[in-house]
Amino acid sequence: MSRPAKGIPEPRRRHLGLAAAAGSDTARGTRHGDGRDAFALAWADAVVGTSYVSMSRTEVEEHLRGLTDRLAEALFTEPFTADAARQVGAAMVGAHFTGTETLNRTIALVADELPLRLGLDRSTPWRLSALQGALAAGYAEALRQRTLDEQEAISQAVFVARDQAEQALRVSEARFRAVFAEAAIGMGIADMDGNILDANASLLDMFGYSLEELTRRNVRDFMHAEDAASVWRLYDELVSGQRDHFRVEKRFERSDGEVIWTHLTASLIRDDEGRPTYQVAMIEDVTDRHLLQDRLRYQALHDPLTGLPNRALFLERLAEAFDSAAEEDRIGLCYLDLDGFKVINDSLGHDVGDQLLVAVGQRLDACVSAPGRLVARIGGDEFIILMERSSSTRDVVAIADHVLAALEAPIRVREHELSISASIGLVERSIVGTTPADVMRDADITLYWAKADGKAKWALFDPERNAREVARFTLSTTMPAAIERGEFYLDYQPLVRLCDGQVVGAEALVRWHHPEFGLLAPDRFIGLAEETGQIVPLGRWVLRQACHQARLWQDRFGSRAPFISVNLAVRQSRDPGLVADVAKILADTGVEATRLQLELTESAIMGTADEPLDALRALSAMGVRIAIDDFGTGYSNLAYLRHLPVHELKIAGSFVEGLRASASDGSHVVDARIVGTLVSLAHALGLGVTAEGVETADQARRLDDIGCDSGQGWYYARPGPPERIDHILSDVR
Amino acid sequence: MTGMGGRQPVEPSALEWDRPSAARVYDYYLGGSHNFAIDRAAAEEALRAVPDLPQMTRANRAFLRRAVRYCVDRGIRQFLDIGSGLPTVGPVHEIAPEANVVYVDSDPVVVAHSRAMLGATDRIAVLRADVRDAGHVLSSPEVGVLIDLDRPLAVLMVGLLHFLSDSDDPAGVVARYRDAAASGSHLVLSHATADGFAEPWATTARVWGLALRSHAEVTRLFAGYELLSPGVVHLSEWRPDTPQDVDKRPERYTGYAGVGRKV
Numbered sequence: 001m002s003r004p005a006k007g008i009p010e011p012r013r014r015h016l017g018l019a020a021a022a023g024s025d026t027a028r029g030t031r032h033g034d035g036r037d038a039f040a041l042a043w044a045d046a047v048v049g050t051s052y053v054s055m056s057r058t059e060v061e062e063h064l065r066g067l068t069d070r071l072a073e074a075l076f077t078e079p080f081t082a083d084a085a086r087q088v089g090a091a092m093v094g095a096h097f098t099g100t101e102t103l104n105r106t107i108a109l110v111a112d113e114l115p116l117r118l119g120l121d122r123s124t125p126w127r128l129s130a131l132q133g134a135l136a137a138g139y140a141e142a143l144r145q146r147t148l149d150e151q152e153a154i155s156q157a158v159f160v161a162r163d164q165a166e167q168a169l170r171v172s173e174a175r176f177r178a179v180f181a182e183a184a185i186g187m188g189i190a191d192m193d194g195n196i197l198d199a200n201a202s203l204l205d206m207f208g209y210s211l212e213e214l215t216r217r218n219v220r221d222f223m224h225a226e227d228a229a230s231v232w233r234l235y236d237e238l239v240s241g242q243r244d245h246f247r248v249e250k251r252f253e254r255s256d257g258e259v260i261w262t263h264l265t266a267s268l269i270r271d272d273e274g275r276p277t278y279q280v281a282m283i284e285d286v287t288d289r290h291l292l293q294d295r296l297r298y299q300a301l302h303d304p305l306t307g308l309p310n311r312a313l314f315l316e317r318l319a320e321a322f323d324s325a326a327e328e329d330r331i332g333l334c335y336l337d338l339d340g341f342k343v344i345n346d347s348l349g350h351d352v353g354d355q356l357l358v359a360v361g362q363r364l365d366a367c368v369s370a371p372g373r374l375v376a377r378i379g380g381d382e383f384i385i386l387m388e389r390s391s392s393t394r395d396v397v398a399i400a401d402h403v404l405a406a407l408e409a410p411i412r413v414r415e416h417e418l419s420i421s422a423s424i425g426l427v428e429r430s431i432v433g434t435t436p437a438d439v440m441r442d443a444d445i446t447l448y449w450a451k452a453d454g455k456a457k458w459a460l461f462d463p464e465r466n467a468r469e470v471a472r473f474t475l476s477t478t479m480p481a482a483i484e485r486g487e488f489y490l491d492y493q494p495l496v497r498l499c500d501g502q503v504v505g506a507e508a509l510v511r512w513h514h515p516e517f518g519l520l521a522p523d524r525f526i527g528l529a530e531e532t533g534q535i536v537p538l539g540r541w542v543l544r545q546a547c548h549q550a551r552l553w554q555d556r557f558g559s560r561a562p563f564i565s566v567n568l569a570v571r572q573s574r575d576p577g578l579v580a581d582v583a584k585i586l587a588d589t590g591v592e593a594t595r596l597q598l599e600l601t602e603s604a605i606m607g608t609a610d611e612p613l614d615a616l617r618a619l620s621a622m623g624v625r626i627a628i629d630d631f632g633t634g635y636s637n638l639a640y641l642r643h644l645p646v647h648e649l650k651i652a653g654s655f656v657e658g659l660r661a662s663a664s665d666g667s668h669v670v671d672a673r674i675v676g677t678l679v680s681l682a683h684a685l686g687l688g689v690t691a692e693g694v695e696t697a698d699q700a701r702r703l704d705d706i707g708c709d710s711g712q713g714w715y716y717a718r719p720g721p722p723e724r725i726d727h728i729l730s731d732v733r
Numbered sequence: 734m735t736g737m738g739g740r741q742p743v744e745p746s747a748l749e750w751d752r753p754s755a756a757r758v759y760d761y762y763l764g765g766s767h768n769f770a771i772d773r774a775a776a777e778e779a780l781r782a783v784p785d786l787p788q789m790t791r792a793n794r795a796f797l798r799r800a801v802r803y804c805v806d807r808g809i810r811q812f813l814d815i816g817s818g819l820p821t822v823g824p825v826h827e828i829a830p831e832a833n834v835v836y837v838d839s840d841p842v843v844v845a846h847s848r849a850m851l852g853a854t855d856r857i858a859v860l861r862a863d864v865r866d867a868g869h870v871l872s873s874p875e876v877g878v879l880i881d882l883d884r885p886l887a888v889l890m891v892g893l894l895h896f897l898s899d900s901d902d903p904a905g906v907v908a909r910y911r912d913a914a915a916s917g918s919h920l921v922l923s924h925a926t927a928d929g930f931a932e933p934w935a936t937t938a939r940v941w942g943l944a945l946r947s948h949a950e951v952t953r954l955f956a957g958y959e960l961l962s963p964g965v966v967h968l969s970e971w972r973p974d975t976p977q978d979v980d981k982r983p984e985r986y987t988g989y990a991g992v993g994r995k996v
Contacts, residue, residue: 052763052791054798054823056974096822098764150766150821154757157767157846165841 089138653693958993
């Protein structure tokens with residue numbers, strides 16, 4: 001019978017057909033191996049693909065061939081027993097023929113093909129049924145067992161794996177627990193309401209609480225009055241989930257009330273869904289470091305002698321005052337320097353000096369101390385008082401008066417009763433438009449003024465005075481270059497013979513056309529030039545210019561040419577090179593020495609030193625005329641006058657002023673007598689007399705009446721360019 | 734198709750015990766009972782989309798068997814089976830009983846089961862590791878004892894690399910094992926593909942997080958290896974035992990297979 005097994009796919013039919021055909025060639029009921037081969041082949045065909053077995057096709061056939069043998073043995077063994085079929089069923093499961101379709105096809109094949117292939121006696125169909133039953137039972141039993149075994153095995157594997165994982169987790173947890181417990185840094189855990197759940201030994205130690213005490217508390221209990229506002233803002237952001245961590249420096253109060261400084265790092269722990277679950281704090285005690293820093297900072301910012309803030313702290317506070325100031329705020333500085341401290345230091349020793357400074361520092365601190373005020377020792381014997389938000393200049397003046405009064409009482413240092421005073425420079429102004437550097441500089445300048453004005457005084461900063469001094473300073477520094485750049489020029493004022501009105505001479509007057517300050521008269525810069533020594537080169541330049549002009553006049557007007565009169569400053573008159581300079585200039589310009597007159601002030605001539613007189617005598621010997629300028633304003637030693645190499649007196653304009661007819665108070669009578677006496681004196685000594693400051697015809701007439709030789713003043717001409725002299729002389733011709 | 738690539742953390746959390754395991758789903762398709770309801774549910778769910786999955790699984794497993802035999806025939810006596818899965822039906826050491834085998838899988842259950850099944854033997858070891866961590870695998874005591882890297886070995890990556898995304902650089906992973914292997918070593922590789930298949934397989938693969946690669950991409954994984962005949966082919970086409978074993982539509986098994994030899 002070649003009926004295909006039910007359910008066997010179409011491609012397999014061919015093999016079954018072939019097998020059936022082969023089987024039909026063999027005698028029915030024989031035990032010939034070919035029949036078994038054919039069945040095994042058919043069996044393999046039927047089950048391949050219904051289960052996964054780790055065999056090649058050939059191996060499957062071989063395997064099934066073995067099972068076929070066992071089925072055949074069972075079928076024909078007497079007495080009949082189906083046990084072998086049971087084992088075949090189990091063996092199939094053992095080879096992993098575990099697919100249900102495999103059993104289905106096997107049972108069908110046993111029914112349909114086995115009798116045919118093995119020549120089974122049709123008279124014993126019950127054996128076949130028993131065989132099928134046993135095979136199915138054996139298969140089912142083995143499959144059940146295998147399933148249970150595999151289920152057990154995989155469950156065991158899960159248990160083992162989970163156990164290992166949990167073991168690993170326990171190890172890991174133990175490790176983390178140890179890290180938590182043993183960490184040198186304090187760690188604490190709290191819930192999102194701030195209830196403290198756990199803390200490690202370091203934290204308990206740091207705070208001085210037991211775990212029980214700590215876990216009864218809330219994070220917010222650890223607010224400290226001096227916490228920066230940002231600390232708790234950050235905390236609120238953390239517990240509201242807006243922020244995952246923050247780091248701050250924070251103070252805590254220990255259980256014993258002691259304050260500790262810490263670095264606090266707070267972190268948010270979220271669950272798998274990202275919800276905030278815990279907060280963790282890591283706290284490092286930095287109190288020692290903080291105190292050290294405090295001390296170092298204190299040391300860096302305080303004067304070790306007096307304990308007062310030092311310059312660095314003062315400048316820091318000054319800068320802060322500016323940074324934090326409102327627009328209408330004002331600021332005041334009292335810059336104070338002890339008078340004569342150096343003398344005390346030098347004569348009584350540094351130790352006494354130091355003790356004195358300590359005492360002064362204490363007095364200053366006592367009389368100034370108030371919020372917004374700071375006394376600092378700036379260096380040496382200099383102190384400074386900062387007044388933040390002063391209301392007016394009166395505030396600093398009051399402080400300065402208070403300080404000066406406070407220092408009046410003698411200070412006792414050891415056996416010495418030391419009376420001291422101080423000079424104070426005051427600056428008080430609106431903060432707008434100024435800077436810390438400005439007020440410091442101005443206070444320094446003002447202190448200098450106070451010193452210069454006399455001791456035990458305060459001086460208030462005066463912007464105009466400062467501006468003048470700044471200008472003076474500017475002039476002094478720019479003068480050398482100004483000479484080179486030709487910023488100076490000379491004006492000339494005629495000297496007129498009173499008896500006939502002839503121009504006999506011209507006084508050269510130096511002017512500075514400053515690029516910034518405009519036209520400057522000599523009083524703005526001559527004194528300055530004397531201070532700086534610039535007068536010597538400037539005077540040399542003036543002399544050369546004037547002589548050059550004199551030469552021009554000499555060439556043009558011959559014997560009618562005016563002599564030239566040039567002012568000689570004190571410092572110039574003492575310059576060792578003066579005589580040589582004059583000689584060289586006269587030689588260079590070709591001007592006769594008799595056409596040069598040098599004007600000196602009384603003080604320049606009456607000075608004690610002999611050297612200037614030697615120079616004047618030498619000049620006089622050369623033929624240069626010497627005139628005393630502004631005669632009558634100093635304290636001339638009249639007896640001495642006769643020994644001086646002087647040719648001319650120029651009477652100061654103040655006397656000439658009194659000769660004006662309009663003067664009604666009678667003073668003109670006195671002045672007239674003085675002038676008359678001076679003229680008589682001069683003439684007695686063989687000197688000529690020139691009156692300065694002649695402004696009216698009346699004055700000129702009176703001077704002439706008195707016997708004065710020459711006059712100079714606005715009545716004749718103001719100082720002007722040399723061409724003006726030219727015109728006068730030309731007109732006269 | 735075992736061992737969820739390297740996507741698991743070092744220690745699975747409690748939740749992961751409740752997830753289907755690729756290794757157990759694979760076992761289910763092979764007709765085994767090393768699986769739980771959760772695995773079977775996932776397997777049946779996938780079957781609804783891709784009814785041929787059991788055949789694919791079997792074809793893959795059959796390729797492993799043929800390839801290991803092939804390697805043995807060529808003299809290979811040491812195997813590094815990465816992503817080995819549950820050693821239930823025809824594990825490497827059963828196919829090549831005379832060889833040393835190190836099984837590597839990242840699934841702790843697979844590793845526990847494998848160790849239990851294999852018992853104490855001095856030719857077989859099981860290592861829990863991620864394929865991407867080649868340094869860890871190659872320097873492990875298991876490999877150190879059983880595998881002589883100076884002699885040819887076979888590296889098995891059967892149904893493994895599609896668990897690695899491109900960002901995992903699968904070619905680089907393969908290369909690290911290749912560089913450590915002696916010349917004459919073999920690479921046995923099978924890999925899921927969408928070539929010749931459109932939906933629903935691609936959709937299913939996406940759901941599973943599989944990286945399906947083309948023929949060219951799979952071929953490139955053999956860089957540094959001489960591809961042995963017949964090259965990279967569909968699973969059932971690779972050196973079938975008999976011509977009948979080749980499926981009439983081999984592409985429906987949606988996997989490529991190949992064996993290379995390091996020059």
